[in-house]
Amino acid sequence: MEIPSSRRTIGGGIEENILAILDASEARDSQDAIDDSIAFLDAVRAASIVPESGRPPTNKMWEAVFQILRVGKSLELIMASFQLLNELDKRYPRVYSSNSNKSKSSSNAPPELVVVKEAWSPFFPGLGTSISEREAAGKNSGGPLDSSSFQLLIQDLAEVNRKANFQTLDTKSLGSMLLFQYLVNFLEGDILPRNSVHEETLNWTFLRESLLNMLLGSRKLNYKGLVRDCLAIMCGLSQIQSAFSNNKIYPENSVAKPPDNCDTAVAIALPEIGKKTCIAMQKLLILIMELDISKKKAEMQGYTTRADGVRTPLVEVILDELTYNSEILSPFLQVFNEPKWKLEIILQYFWKYTAKPSIRTRRSNGSSDDATFSGALKCFSSSTSTKGIIKKIGIEVIQLLLAHGFKAHLFLSTEQCPALGISDCKEDVSGNSLVEVCKNMISAFHSMRRVDEHMEVLSFGKEALFTAATILSTKS
Amino acid sequence: MDGALDFEYEDALLSSPVVTKKRKKVIGLDDLLSDFYKEKSKLVEKESKQAKAQKNYNSDEDVNTKEASLTEVIDQCQNQMKEISGDEDMSMWGMRVFGNQKVPPPLDFPELGSCALLQSFMQNELNSLLELTSERGDTFLEGLLANGWLLKLAFTCGHVEKSIAMWAFNLMLYSSKEELRTSAGDFWCTILSSEDELVQIDWLPSYSELKGALEIYGFQFNFSSKREPLLPGSNCGGPPQNIRAWIRFIAASCHVRDKQSIFSTSEAEELVEVIVCLFLDHQLHGLVLLLYECLQSLISYFTDKEWKTSCNEIGKSLACRVPRDLNCLRAVECISGITTRSKQLKSAVAYQFLLVCFHDKATDEEGILQLLISINVKDKSCDLFKMYIYLVLAENWLLVSQMLENKPVINEMWCLYLRNCSCQIASTDLRSFASKVRNKASYLLQGTVNK
Numbered sequence: 001m002e003i004p005s006s007r008r009t010i011g012g013g014i015e016e017n018i019l020a021i022l023d024a025s026e027a028r029d030s031q032d033a034i035d036d037s038i039a040f041l042d043a044v045r046a047a048s049i050v051p052e053s054g055r056p057p058t059n060k061m062w063e064a065v066f067q068i069l070r071v072g073k074s075l076e077l078i079m080a081s082f083q084l085l086n087e088l089d090k091r092y093p094r095v096y097s098s099n100s101n102k103s104k105s106s107s108n109a110p111p112e113l114v115v116v117k118e119a120w121s122p123f124f125p126g127l128g129t130s131i132s133e134r135e136a137a138g139k140n141s142g143g144p145l146d147s148s149s150f151q152l153l154i155q156d157l158a159e160v161n162r163k164a165n166f167q168t169l170d171t172k173s174l175g176s177m178l179l180f181q182y183l184v185n186f187l188e189g190d191i192l193p194r195n196s197v198h199e200e201t202l203n204w205t206f207l208r209e210s211l212l213n214m215l216l217g218s219r220k221l222n223y224k225g226l227v228r229d230c231l232a233i234m235c236g237l238s239q240i241q242s243a244f245s246n247n248k249i250y251p252e253n254s255v256a257k258p259p260d261n262c263d264t265a266v267a268i269a270l271p272e273i274g275k276k277t278c279i280a281m282q283k284l285l286i287l288i289m290e291l292d293i294s295k296k297k298a299e300m301q302g303y304t305t306r307a308d309g310v311r312t313p314l315v316e317v318i319l320d321e322l323t324y325n326s327e328i329l330s331p332f333l334q335v336f337n338e339p340k341w342k343l344e345i346i347l348q349y350f351w352k353y354t355a356k357p358s359i360r361t362r363r364s365n366g367s368s369d370d371a372t373f374s375g376a377l378k379c380f381s382s383s384t385s386t387k388g389i390i391k392k393i394g395i396e397v398i399q400l401l402l403a404h405g406f407k408a409h410l411f412l413s414t415e416q417c418p419a420l421g422i423s424d425c426k427e428d429v430s431g432n433s434l435v436e437v438c439k440n441m442i443s444a445f446h447s448m449r450r451v452d453e454h455m456e457v458l459s460f461g462k463e464a465l466f467t468a469a470t471i472l473s474t475k476s
Numbered sequence: 477m478d479g480a481l482d483f484e485y486e487d488a489l490l491s492s493p494v495v496t497k498k499r500k501k502v503i504g505l506d507d508l509l510s511d512f513y514k515e516k517s518k519l520v521e522k523e524s525k526q527a528k529a530q531k532n533y534n535s536d537e538d539v540n541t542k543e544a545s546l547t548e549v550i551d552q553c554q555n556q557m558k559e560i561s562g563d564e565d566m567s568m569w570g571m572r573v574f575g576n577q578k579v580p581p582p583l584d585f586p587e588l589g590s591c592a593l594l595q596s597f598m599q600n601e602l603n604s605l606l607e608l609t610s611e612r613g614d615t616f617l618e619g620l621l622a623n624g625w626l627l628k629l630a631f632t633c634g635h636v637e638k639s640i641a642m643w644a645f646n647l648m649l650y651s652s653k654e655e656l657r658t659s660a661g662d663f664w665c666t667i668l669s670s671e672d673e674l675v676q677i678d679w680l681p682s683y684s685e686l687k688g689a690l691e692i693y694g695f696q697f698n699f700s701s702k703r704e705p706l707l708p709g710s711n712c713g714g715p716p717q718n719i720r721a722w723i724r725f726i727a728a729s730c731h732v733r734d735k736q737s738i739f740s741t742s743e744a745e746e747l748v749e750v751i752v753c754l755f756l757d758h759q760l761h762g763l764v765l766l767l768y769e770c771l772q773s774l775i776s777y778f779t780d781k782e783w784k785t786s787c788n789e790i791g792k793s794l795a796c797r798v799p800r801d802l803n804c805l806r807a808v809e810c811i812s813g814i815t816t817r818s819k820q821l822k823s824a825v826a827y828q829f830l831l832v833c834f835h836d837k838a839t840d841e842e843g844i845l846q847l848l849i850s851i852n853v854k855d856k857s858c859d860l861f862k863m864y865i866y867l868v869l870a871e872n873w874l875l876v877s878q879m880l881e882n883k884p885v886i887n888e889m890w891c892l893y894l895r896n897c898s899c900q901i902a903s904t905d906l907r908s909f910a911s912k913v914r915n916k917a918s919y920l921l922q923g924t925v926n927k
Binding site for chain 1: 658719
């Protein structure tokens with residue numbers, strides 16, 4: 001990744017030429033217009049991405065590419081603009097830390113955060129603090145987004161999901177999903193370098209000025225509603241799987257033909273784009289939870305001011321939602337698969353109900369293990385406490401929590417990509433502990449069976465037990 | 477009566493496209509609410525209309541015939557419009573690379589019940605809680621696969637036995653259940669892409685199995701020749717959803733070359749062609765990112781020694797396979813990576829297309845440019861559509877390679893050709909593609925001057 005020291009954009013003459021490809025097509029709305037837009041995207045790519053000595057496009061051009069994604073007339077156009085935008089952000093990041101690409105030897109100096117202020121951003125500067133400005137730019141659908149249009153986008157997606165009718169999804173909804181994915185990528189690209197600089201310097205200002213923090217802090221944003229919608233989208237999208245399983249689209253040994261009006265291209269694209277949207281949603285939630293932790297740290301060290309405002313940590317909002325809207329617990333656990341945070345949420349859910357007083361924050365590296373998964377499993381060692389837990393949580397939910405918790409624990413102990421960062425995870429994930437956890441897992445289920453003889457083991461629970469038993473037999 | 481009909485028909489034509497076009501981009505809460513109510517009232521209206529129509533049907537046959545003639549007229553007009561727009565279809569790329577699907581192999585797998593994984597568990601005392609039997613073994617394994625346990629087990633135990641590997645492979649390629657094909661794909665791709673040899677797998681598929689799957693999906697390896705007619709009632713809606721897993725599998729299996737190569741060089745060449753052909757099908761638009769990644773993996777699969785010849789082989793074979801219309805431009809442009817190899821491949825493919833376009837009348841670079849320059853665009857009989865194809869092919873051939881910088885003769889000839897196209901076609905030229913050739917050439921010319 002090469003970042004030109006003077007971030008000069010493409011020269012005026014070329015800009016005019018490239019934009020001219022697009023201008024001609026604005027009035028028309030036909031295949032020609034689509035062709036011209038494609039030609040425009042190709043030209044931007046040819047000027048900025050393909051040559052090694054390429055220069056970033058001007059903001060006007062960047063804006064035009066974004067516009068193509070937002071208006072999304074055809075699947076071809078939205079896919080092409082989505083890809084180009086991501087490539088551009090990767091090649092010409094708006095925020096980066098100054099010594100991220102230098103060798104370690106010269107990195108004794110503290111890393112510096114470089115923010116290219118004049119670079120293009122899909123978000124409105126200040127994220128809609130001034131209404132008049134917002135009306136000027138945000139209303140004509142082409143301009144950058146502010147916090148309320150971000151919320152609208154998510155509401156829109158949630159609405160599509162609630163209908164849960166994937167047969168009626170069209171190019172437009174696919175466009176919204178890709179737009180959302182792009183925005184999450186952009187938010188991530190903004191906050192990751194800030195995070196790494198913040199870790200070294202402990203300067204909260206970097207994170208305070210992150211787009212994500214400003215977005216969430218915006219008064220126009222209904223934070224809890226946003227989270228609720230995000231969860232609804234995640235759980236709804238996971239149902240795509242069942243929607244596309246029932247031989248509806250392409251029956252295998254079929255007699256029935258797919259209806260002609262069912263757009264094959266959209267039908268083939270949907271599971272793929274839906275899955276990626278789900279992953280993007282999970283990424284967004286994790287970014288917020290990480291930000292919460294950094295904020296808490298900064299608060300404890302007194303770096304925050306009153307202007308930072310108060311925001312309920314996301315984990316708590318999610319827990320409330322899972323408690324009061326219990327039917328999404330199972331799909332949520334099914335679809336949220338980042339192990340560290342999944343385990344965190346499961347354990348907090350568990351301790352919320354069980355008697356053990358454990359006021360825990362992530363910073364208190366208490367020696368007690370009751371905050372870990374092993375600790376939770378130990379609660380099932382006596383039949384009285386098992387009985388108590390069953391009474392409070394319910395036998396099915398316990399099974400879900402234990403099985404999913406076990407899976408997350410397993411994930412952490414066979415971590416395929418250590419980059420995910422288990423360093424700050426309190427779980428003991430060494431091999432010894434895994435055998436121990438497998439044993440305790442099995443005995444917890446036995447203990448529940450002793451208390452409740454008619455207990456039906458859920459299929460997911462059975463699978464967890466099978467896995468635990470198989471691991472035990474190979475490890476011992 | 478005719479007048480009334482005309483009026484109504486015009487109205488319908490005018491109003492319908494406008495409505496679809498004018499969709500709001502920013503949707504407010506209020507809009508959502510009002511839309512909801514509108515939708516609702518429409519439904520009510522529809523129902524009452526239907527009820528009325530039912531009544532009319534019984535009472536007044538005259539209205540009924542009027543309706544029939546009206547629909548007939550509308551149908552006619554629609555057909556006419558289709559024909560008119562059909563003429564423009566020449567200016568669109570797109571191929572149906574998938575024909576009739578064949579019957580997939582059966583998915584039941586009798587050996588599965590006796591696999592060691594299940595058998596060893598059945599002796600476990602824990603089975604009293606699970607009550608697992610060999611007969612229901614495959615359903616249970618499906619659950620293990622779909623929920624990701626099987627993958628975890630593979631990594632914890634470091635081993636995947638043959639029957640499980642084959643079973644998962646078949647599910648990935650042929651299962652009609654989305655969660656099974658996706659999780660089976662994840663299972664395979666994660667194991668193949670794992671960096672160090674954490675998992676020992678007892679069975680790897682061969683190229684013929686992957687190719688066979690593609691044939692079952694209906695992929696036509698020779699679509700330039702006579703196309704088989706689509707059978708009515710067969711699965712002709714395109715490839716099955718399993719194509720996604722297939723593409724991902726190909727990409728992942730390119731990573732294991734150091735350990736054990738699944739494809740030979742010529743098989744990898746053929747796969748590159750297949751992926752390029754998949755780019756030509758409009759039905760797979762939504763998968764372009766997957767296809768892009770897969771193509772990148774395939775390109776990096778070759779060793780440096782193989783690459784140069786393979787590159788030309790791929791170009792030659794594509795040039796014979798893809799028709800020389802806008803499809804060949806798409807074929808060239810879909811090779812869009814920014815690595816040196818992608819650029820080399822793109823240039824090689826474009827070059828081979830040009831050679832085929834001129835029926836091998838030219839044998840080298842200068843020969844081709846000579847032929848291009850000799851075309852007289854002022855000539856009324858000059859096929860400007862072909863000219864456009866040549867122009868874009870030449871652009872892709874020359875601009876992504878270093879040739880223009882290294883060979884001044886080629887550079888000069890290229891500029892001369894561009895000037896021919898941009899200056900000799902008048903802006904008033906009404907022939908189709910005249911303006912396209914002219915604009916393209918002057919845009920490219922400006923680029924070379926600006927350098």
